[in-house]
Amino acid sequence: MPLVWQEARITAAVPETPRVRRLTLAVGWSKPFRAGQHVDVRLTAPDGYQAQRSYSIASSPTNRETIDLLIERLDDGEVSGFFADVAEPGDAIELRGPIGGAFVWDPAQGGPLLLVGGGSGVVPLLAMLRHRAEAAPGVPALLLYSARTLDEVIAREELLRRDAEEPDFRLRLVLTRSPGGRRIDAATIGETLAALGTPAHTFVCGANPFVSAASDLLVEAGVPARTIRTERFGG
């Protein structure tokens, strides 16, 4: 099936954290996407110059009408700066998708499901968690989420609520720049695996050094490499 560019209107744009803005886009897809997939967006200047970027979908695949993107403003980001400062509800952009068939989790795959996110790398993992809560709440899942500070934790209230309310979901936050801050290390991974059991599926997403470190630690802790999927950004 060819992937065609479509016009999508922004229906909402709200701050998610001090650095991340949540944009809701009306896509009206005829088929559901898969949790973990992304879209390509394309912006066009008046002289025809275009820029494209890829963004993961944060919302659950059960909603085909709109998708949420959580876009972190990068220093001198050509496209993220547009989404941070310029885009407003009512504006239209071009996008195409859903894209990607490797970093995806379907409820039928079951669990235990281990999700490891660094910073805005949590975005595709949120789609998986949201889908799991709706379609397969009995699948044991754990989100190990490394953020700089509590303020920068994306979907913080939702994640804390899920941790409190969903018996088979656990949230483990690691804050790197808070008092007593730490990074994900062998001890964190060991504790995580002890709490969850050996995961059937592991998804790791974040900046390149984070994903390299976390996936190496998981392999060293005995998680079979073929059960680990990675997605990286930055560059």
Next chain:
Amino acid sequence: MVTRGFTGRRPARPDAERLPPGQYLTEDFPVLQLGPTPRIDLARWRFTLREGSKPLKSWTWDEFEALPRTRWRGDIHCVTKWSKFDTAWEGVTIDDLLAAAGIEAPTAYLLAEGYDDYTTNVPVADLTGAKAMVATRYAGEPIPPDHGGPARLLVPHLYFWKSAKWVKGLRFTQKDEAGFWELRGYHMVGDPWREQRFTGD
């Protein structure tokens, strides 16, 4: 469709002309791969040419390192939109591999296979004629594991998912068979200058 309020940041002229459509220039070397970086023991490393399941020729690491070497310097383009200019690689061209094996390509198509079970299809015509190599050095050093070392395919005129990391061999096929990403909607050819990112592009 003009995007309201988007002006963009155009690269300077010489850079702009080297960038295929939809790409942006990066100074970094981003890493994209399906899973963890595999650990590969050079003592057990092999590079094998196969026709279907039949092995045609296999090299150990030391044998491979003794093959004629070629250097290539130029630009690479990833389907995730980044391009990197003036990358320097060294390795064994596919022409030299076939010559060392004493064979001609038995079919017109093949799948490159990685130690991580990754596959990607490339027509033989896109590999021979000094268009591709199995690279073992990047910027004068052994290729770091995150970038596909000890050896990766280098097909710089196609999107970089065709340049399979941790390559363990080439398997000739009767017809053009889709590899890992091609089965998931990515283009069978992947020419960045024709912006062949996905099926139908």
